[in-house]
Amino acid sequence: MSVRQQLCTFFLDDLYFGVEVQKVQEVLRYQEMTRVPLAPPVVRGLINLRGQIVTAIDMRRRLGLPALSADRLPMNVVIRTDDGPVSLLVDEIGDVLEVDEETYDALPETLRGPLRDLIKGAYQLNGRLLLTLDSDRAVNVTAS
Amino acid sequence: MDDLEDIIKEFLVESYENLDQLDHDLLSLEDAPDDRNLLSSVFRTIHTIKGTCGFLAFPILEHVTHVGESLLVKLRDGELRLDATITTALLQMVDAVRKMLSSIANTNTEGEDHYESLVEVLEQLSLGTRMQPAAVAAFSAGRAVPAGHRLQSGSSAEDHGVEATLGDLESMVAGLANDSEAVAVRKKSKTPAAAKSRPVAKTKPAPKVRVESKPKLAQVPKAKGPRKAKVAATKTAVAQIPPAVETVEIALPTVAATAPGVRRVDADGQALPDSNEKNQIGPETTVRLDVALLDRLMNLVGELVLARNQILQYSRTTEDATLIAASQRLNLITSELQEGVMKTRMQPIQNAWAKLPRVVRDLSLQCGKKVQVKMEGAETELDKTILEAIKDPLMHIVRNSVDHGIEPPEIRQAKGKPAEGTLLLRAFHEGGQVIIEIGDDGGGINLERVRQKGLSQGLITPDQAASMSERELMNIILLPGFSTALTVTNVSGRGVGMDVVKTNVEKIGGTLDIFSVFGKGTTLRIKIPLTLAIVPALMVTAGADRYAIPQNNLVELVRLEGDRVLREIEHIHDVPVYRLRGNLLPLLYLDEQLNLRPARKGAKLSPDSVVNIVVLTAEDRRFGLVVDRIDDTQEIVVKPLGPHLKDISIYAGVTIMGDGAVALILDVVGIAKRSGVVSEARERHITPAKTNEAVTGDLKQTLLLLGLGETHQLALPLSSVSRLEEIPLSSVERADGQQVVQYGGQIMPLLHLGDVLNTGSPHLEATMLQVVVYSENGRSVGLVVDRILDIVETTLIIQQAGKRMGVLGSAVIQNRVTDLLDIHNLILSSYGDYFSPPSTTLAV
Numbered sequence: 001m002s003v004r005q006q007l008c009t010f011f012l013d014d015l016y017f018g019v020e021v022q023k024v025q026e027v028l029r030y031q032e033m034t035r036v037p038l039a040p041p042v043v044r045g046l047i048n049l050r051g052q053i054v055t056a057i058d059m060r061r062r063l064g065l066p067a068l069s070a071d072r073l074p075m076n077v078v079i080r081t082d083d084g085p086v087s088l089l090v091d092e093i094g095d096v097l098e099v100d101e102e103t104y105d106a107l108p109e110t111l112r113g114p115l116r117d118l119i120k121g122a123y124q125l126n127g128r129l130l131l132t133l134d135s136d137r138a139v140n141v142t143a144s
Numbered sequence: 145m146d147d148l149e150d151i152i153k154e155f156l157v158e159s160y161e162n163l164d165q166l167d168h169d170l171l172s173l174e175d176a177p178d179d180r181n182l183l184s185s186v187f188r189t190i191h192t193i194k195g196t197c198g199f200l201a202f203p204i205l206e207h208v209t210h211v212g213e214s215l216l217v218k219l220r221d222g223e224l225r226l227d228a229t230i231t232t233a234l235l236q237m238v239d240a241v242r243k244m245l246s247s248i249a250n251t252n253t254e255g256e257d258h259y260e261s262l263v264e265v266l267e268q269l270s271l272g273t274r275m276q277p278a279a280v281a282a283f284s285a286g287r288a289v290p291a292g293h294r295l296q297s298g299s300s301a302e303d304h305g306v307e308a309t310l311g312d313l314e315s316m317v318a319g320l321a322n323d324s325e326a327v328a329v330r331k332k333s334k335t336p337a338a339a340k341s342r343p344v345a346k347t348k349p350a351p352k353v354r355v356e357s358k359p360k361l362a363q364v365p366k367a368k369g370p371r372k373a374k375v376a377a378t379k380t381a382v383a384q385i386p387p388a389v390e391t392v393e394i395a396l397p398t399v400a401a402t403a404p405g406v407r408r409v410d411a412d413g414q415a416l417p418d419s420n421e422k423n424q425i426g427p428e429t430t431v432r433l434d435v436a437l438l439d440r441l442m443n444l445v446g447e448l449v450l451a452r453n454q455i456l457q458y459s460r461t462t463e464d465a466t467l468i469a470a471s472q473r474l475n476l477i478t479s480e481l482q483e484g485v486m487k488t489r490m491q492p493i494q495n496a497w498a499k500l501p502r503v504v505r506d507l508s509l510q511c512g513k514k515v516q517v518k519m520e521g522a523e524t525e526l527d528k529t530i531l532e533a534i535k536d537p538l539m540h541i542v543r544n545s546v547d548h549g550i551e552p553p554e555i556r557q558a559k560g561k562p563a564e565g566t567l568l569l570r571a572f573h574e575g576g577q578v579i580i581e582i583g584d585d586g587g588g589i590n591l592e593r594v595r596q597k598g599l600s601q602g603l604i605t606p607d608q609a610a611s612m613s614e615r616e617l618m619n620i621i622l623l624p625g626f627s628t629a630l631t632v633t634n635v636s637g638r639g640v641g642m643d644v645v646k647t648n649v650e651k652i653g654g655t656l657d658i659f660s661v662f663g664k665g666t667t668l669r670i671k672i673p674l675t676l677a678i679v680p681a682l683m684v685t686a687g688a689d690r691y692a693i694p695q696n697n698l699v700e701l702v703r704l705e706g707d708r709v710l711r712e713i714e715h716i717h718d719v720p721v722y723r724l725r726g727n728l729l730p731l732l733y734l735d736e737q738l739n740l741r742p743a744r745k746g747a748k749l750s751p752d753s754v755v756n757i758v759v760l761t762a763e764d765r766r767f768g769l770v771v772d773r774i775d776d777t778q779e780i781v782v783k784p785l786g787p788h789l790k791d792i793s794i795y796a797g798v799t800i801m802g803d804g805a806v807a808l809i810l811d812v813v814g815i816a817k818r819s820g821v822v823s824e825a826r827e828r829h830i831t832p833a834k835t836n837e838a839v840t841g842d843l844k845q846t847l848l849l850l851g852l853g854e855t856h857q858l859a860l861p862l863s864s865v866s867r868l869e870e871i872p873l874s875s876v877e878r879a880d881g882q883q884v885v886q887y888g889g890q891i892m893p894l895l896h897l898g899d900v901l902n903t904g905s906p907h908l909e910a911t912m913l914q915v916v917v918y919s920e921n922g923r924s925v926g927l928v929v930d931r932i933l934d935i936v937e938t939t940l941i942i943q944q945a946g947k948r949m950g951v952l953g954s955a956v957i958q959n960r961v962t963d964l965l966d967i968h969n970l971i972l973s974s975y976g977d978y979f980s981p982p983s984t985t986l987a988v
Binding site for chain 2: 032033035036037038040043045046048053054057
């Protein structure tokens with residue numbers, strides 16, 4: 001019997017990503033941020049999430065994608081981590097999808113760069129590929 | 145199984161306390177070997193541990209304590225007399241027990257060691273065999289390291305504004321009350337022998353745990369079976385015990401009121417001088433609490449403070465009288481709640497001191513010295529986190545004092561001092577901070593040798609060595625790699641130490657000072673804040689963002705306008721400096737430090753610009769931080785930075801402002817290090833600066849100049865001023881015929897200096913009162929003046945002695961005749977014994 005897994009999906013540039021739904025604390029529209037001078041460039045700022053301080057990570061920068069056009073505001077996918085919640089800034093939020101393990105495959109060897117490190121594999125959906133993001137690695141900025 | 149698990153957990157917690165008590169009792173016993181009460185107390189404590197561990201099937205532990213008990217029986221029955229050898233052996237037994245207990249807590253077993261040699265020593269001693277002290281000392285059981293714990297928890301509540309926070313708090317407070325009831329009920333339901341109180345139970349031969357647990361064990365079917373089955377049951381139960389069991393005891397004020405004078409049962413009973421007093425304390429005065437629960441409560445109160453700030457900020461923009469009244473009430477209640485919760489985290493410094501007499505004893509025996517430890521102010525309270533943080537530095541300083549400070553008895557006698565040296569530990573509150581002093585009456589610091597050593601170790605240059613003041617020489621001791629000890633002992637002398645102590649103290653926002661008179665003794669003074677969780681901070685703006693600067697690093701604020709900007713900010717090459725009362729103050733631009741804009745490189749400032757300089761101190765160096773705007777001061781809740789940002793040394797944490805925005809808290813020492821104002825620890829060297837300190841001997845003083853009426857000028861020492869405030873006339877209330885304001889949770893009387901001094905100044909029609917806050921013994925008085933003029937540093941020459949109460953005399957300051965105030969007497973003349981604590985008189 002095939003294991004079905006639920007993924008919370010989002011868009012970055014022309015790519016379609018998913019993270020295990022258990023890892024996602026919540027999704028939010030754009031939040032005001034306080035920038036942190038001298039921080040690594042992928043750290044966009046700090047968000048006050050109901051009294052909790054959440055670090056926001058610019059996923060486009062993290063993945064080496066071009067910056068989002070200035071007139072669009074990113075949205076937050078808040079991920080649970082051992083060190084408290086961390087927000088991933090993405091272009092758009094997609095649906096929560098139930099995916100079939102049978103459609104899963106590893107990434108081709110030809111893919112290199114930061115994408116290679118942060119993507120675990122791909123689900124072959126109708127018409128497009130859903131890339132599974134390794135959220136633990138994505139939030140681990142010091143390693144980059 | 146849960147019952148058994150609880151029993152073992154309780155056994156561990158209580159045994160740790162008993163062991164600390166034992167350490168203490170044994171040391172007291174050494175001074176008074178024939179004190180029957182003490183002997184009985186020691187005997188009972190050992191017996192309790194032995195009884196319980198036999199019951200819980202820890203055979204090695206039982207055996208060791210049994211041998212110790214046999215020895216104590218002989219002592220109690222007068223067959224043997226306690227001497228240093230026996231004490232050492234008994235203390236080593238305490239260490240062995242401690243080691244086994246920590247092994248039980250961590251690995252569920254008693255550990256591999258069977259302590260045969262210790263058992264043998266104890267048996268020999270109880271047979272009355274005389275042993276050489278060295279033989280006893282040769283056996284050294286490794287010390288148990290108390291299970292470490294972290295108080296700082298990164299996570300905070302996900303609360304939805306005040307409502308949620310309040311709701312949570314309510315339920316937690318209710319939980320607390322339930323806990324206390326449960327404890328009370330539990331205590332009452334015990335068998336009569338143990339029903340009286342915890343402390344009594346401790347002193348009864350029948351141990352509390354044992355009595356309490358019998359019926360519970362009966363519920364475990366296996367427990368009735370043969371011994372092996374019991375062991376198995378116990379082991380599985382032990383497996384479920386978390387490694388670190390920690391509780392804090394809190395006094396319940398309501399109940400405490402019925403037992404006058406008894407406010408807190410100290411965990412190890414050491415705050416209580418004799419055992420008779422223990423019997424008077426009811427069991428309901430304390431509740432055992434999990435530290436994690438307190439931390440959560442503390443976090444919630446932090447959230448509440450933020451929510452309160454938000455509401456207060458909003459209520460200022462509204463005309464709604466009901467809302468304003470409600471928010472003011474919220475304000476008051478929150479402040480009180482905050483204070484209350486802070487108090488639950490407060491612990492007497494005794495907890496950090498408890499181990500020191502034992503350390504001193506061991507060390508002094510090792511070095512062949514005689515040292516007695518005296519403690520003053522052991523009940524002084526400070527935050528648990530800080531208490532933990534100063535334990536190691538304290539230990540280090542005490543070891544240093546015994547090893548280097550106090551001389552061997554022969555030398556002491558030759559110098560005409562008593563053979564026994566004294567180590568004095570003092571603690572007290574002063575100006576919102578805790579001061580801890582560790583003083584010895586030993587040899588003191590030979591500054592000449594410090595100078596030589598500093599030179600030979602290359603820490604200072606010959607030029608510096610020649611011109612350094614005493615105070616500066618003293619500070620060399622705090623440099624890494626410095627040691628004056630002629631020989632390296634295994635106690636100290638390796639040259640790592642004092643700099644580590646200083647770093648650790650500074651890490652928690654404290655300062656370390658050394659005072660020493662050669663030949664007479666040395667005193668180290670540690671000044672630390674009461675708490676770290678909520679701190680007063682100055683809010684500033686740089687590059688459109690707000691930043692918080694903790695006030696413990698803040699010295700003063702300087703604002704330059706107009707052509708003063710051009711004239712007074714000078715450049716040495718590209719480096720901007722400002723002359724602050726004769727000292728060159730290096731200036732750093734905050735926006736440049738944060739890489740928010742390229743360096744100005746000495747570019748000329750425009751004449752219409754305003755420069756705000758925040759004068760800060762880091763590691764005894766002053767520097768000026770130039771910010772775009774100085775906003776206000778606030779109590780901020782310090783939240784830790786996430787793992788992504790922890791490495792940036794320039795930030796100390798984050799906080800949430802009244803409007804909900806996030807602001808970064810600057811680490812002043814971090815900024816100073818990053819910019820090179822102070823160099824990294826290893827390269828730190830002392831440059832003789834022109835000090836303003838009074839140590840140089842002249843009478844240079846920093847004075848606050850005040851204006852009254854049209855022409856009258858007054859001065860008072862800046863050191864006696866705790867704050868300057870602007871208080872709106874609307875918040876002045878009346879109590880008992882006096883004008884008062886609510887200030888920091890207190891009612892602060894206002895004293896119009898114009899009225900008191902009869903300068904006949906008409907109260908200016910201002911909506912804001914200029915108030916100088918003066919504090920003494922925890923009470924504050926607000927001195928209302930017409931103008932706060934300036935801060936000057938001057939050599940004071942009093943030309944005319946004062947004739948009136950409260951005026952020391954007159955002097956010419958800044959070409960004006962100025963009256964010098966004696967605030968203490970001034971206030972006494974108006975309020976009598978306002979500052980004196982009840983039932984004592986103030987020495988004037």
